[in-house]
Amino acid sequence: MMNKRILVGLLHYPVYNKRKEIITTSITNLDIHDIARCAVTYDVKKYYLIHPLPAQKRLVQEVIAYWQQGYGAIYNPDRQEALKKVCVRESLEAVKDELKAEDGVELKIIVTDAQVYPRSISYVQMREIMEADTAQNYLLLFGTGWGMSKEIVEDADYVLEPIYGRGTYNHLSVRSAVAIILDRLLGEKWVEIGC
């Protein structure tokens, strides 16, 4: 049995805009729902929306309350279950501190990026590492906007390869990227046989 916990984080600050300036992005309703539904499908323990502004936190709490206690809970209990995974924290540091306090184990941060880095690792390698190591917590961190700041990528424990499809186009939505990456790392077991 695994003791480790796998978590998903969606970072809204610090991320880049199109001109490579650091900005804060807004929380998008479908990012909450789609990624929460993936989180429960792949048995991720928590889905952290990381945003510094209290007003955005309240907005998410209102959405969650509708589906947890409001009419949404009666209309669609499956959604209620998914949204139990969602929590909002003001920074990546706050997420790290919380998990450290709860579990007392180290948190490994896995980032994904549209770029390849010298230390980028494959999905098969990452899966093997996660399966071999049963005591750590792993946070799969995704950036919004035009991607998370380079400092966060540099500080991460692991950088996953970009998702390759069948061409050079590399502009999936973060919702699609989360779905594919959770499936590659936690879905039914597959192994790469070379292309």
Place this chain on the structure above:
Amino acid sequence: MMNKRILVGLLHYPVYNKRKEIITTSITNLDIHDIARCAVTYDVKKYYLIHPLPAQKRLVQEVIAYWQQGYGAIYNPDRQEALKKVCVRESLEAVKDELKAEDGVELKIIVTDAQVYPRSISYVQMREIMEADTAQNYLLLFGTGWGMSKEIVEDADYVLEPIYGRGTYNHLSVRSAVAIILDRLLGEKWVEIGC
């Protein structure tokens, strides 16, 4: 080289609502964008939004025009490329007729469903069939709402297994399901080794 064409269809009629009544769903903006971006990533030839109402067709055409010819094309050329894949047709029959007229080859329809059927096949099997058979066109058809009508599932050439994560929860958004299924069928090559 493959001659076949792989296409994605998103069906808005006939689909079920929560009470298993046949309804027509509305087209959702993010379904256009997210799935178009997946389609170009996995080199799918066309992404058909299937909707019977002309007003919904015009709405999609306005969205596409903004990203193709409007400010969106300057702001985000990647999105312009993705939206080239999108077309709206009034029915599944219209899609079949169009592809038959264009290519003169048979169209195989692959559906996905949250249920298991006696003839459901695995992603590995489907991938092998598609790779072995280079002359057919394949339409990967997805339902909106609470899933496509049972007649369409019964008429389909292939029914894929549901997506299993790590539990019993089986309520991904259609956007996430499309992303995962395109990756399993057309992404970097993996092979199942049993769970």
